[in-house]
Amino acid sequence: MPTPERGVPAQRRVAEQVVAHLRRLIERGKLRPGYRLPPERGLAKQIGVSRSSVRAGLRSLTAMRVLETRHGAGTFVTAGPPTLGTEPLRFLAALHGFSADDMFEARRTLEVSIVGLAAERATPEDLAAIAEEVAEGFASIEDPHAFLLHDIRFHRAVAAACGNPILASVVEMVSALFYEQRRQTAGQAQDLRVPAQLHRRIYHAIRARDRGHAQSAMNEHLVRAQQAQASEAAAAPALAATNTSRRRPARPRPH
Numbered sequence: 001m002p003t004p005e006r007g008v009p010a011q012r013r014v015a016e017q018v019v020a021h022l023r024r025l026i027e028r029g030k031l032r033p034g035y036r037l038p039p040e041r042g043l044a045k046q047i048g049v050s051r052s053s054v055r056a057g058l059r060s061l062t063a064m065r066v067l068e069t070r071h072g073a074g075t076f077v078t079a080g081p082p083t084l085g086t087e088p089l090r091f092l093a094a095l096h097g098f099s100a101d102d103m104f105e106a107r108r109t110l111e112v113s114i115v116g117l118a119a120e121r122a123t124p125e126d127l128a129a130i131a132e133e134v135a136e137g138f139a140s141i142e143d144p145h146a147f148l149l150h151d152i153r154f155h156r157a158v159a160a161a162c163g164n165p166i167l168a169s170v171v172e173m174v175s176a177l178f179y180e181q182r183r184q185t186a187g188q189a190q191d192l193r194v195p196a197q198l199h200r201r202i203y204h205a206i207r208a209r210d211r212g213h214a215q216s217a218m219n220e221h222l223v224r225a226q227q228a229q230a231s232e233a234a235a236a237p238a239l240a241a242t243n244t245s246r247r248r249p250a251r252p253r254p255h
Helices: 010-027 040-047 051-063 087-096 100-121 124-139 144-160 165-182 193-207 211-247
Strands: 067-070 074-077
Touching (some): 010 051, 051 067, 100 193, 124 144, 144 165
């Protein structure tokens, strides 16, 4: 029998036991995406722990997005494409000061390769999802923040179309961090027709199974996006100063 770790609270150890038990069930194929877990009482009896320990273990797995709770229905193994939590990346960004250049370099390295795979592997359903975000992007040209959301969803749809769930998950994680950075300056965006048109070019290249054109268009899109964000960031302080001066109350005139 394993010796309990020193300094680790008993409740945490038992919660980890619950997590390990469910991981084994998943590894053996007894729990699959979309499966409903037994009630807490049944799990507690099955594992030999208290219901509060089961609850703590389920909370941990929910935070990791392995499980999801549906009110009135129970707890389920998460279905759909895998997702990675962005919190560790946020901490690293805060600790090491990820720059916009770092972010775009990472995105080009990932997404130019990924769009090539999407051009080879995209299913009709994938193409429909990408096309929808292209259309929504054009419809949001006058609203920079709404356009930014559709831009993020467009890139996630392209990543999903590459057929590799690991790469799709990494793009989703990086794009969440990118969104947090970009939304601060998105209001300064000028002409959004250019990125919208590049989205359409990328989509057409994927649909035509033209790997080279898709990669070229994606690279151009990300280079232009990097330049646009730099311009937005440069304009933001000047605009803030202008707004501050407008809000400053007028000095009383001397009598």
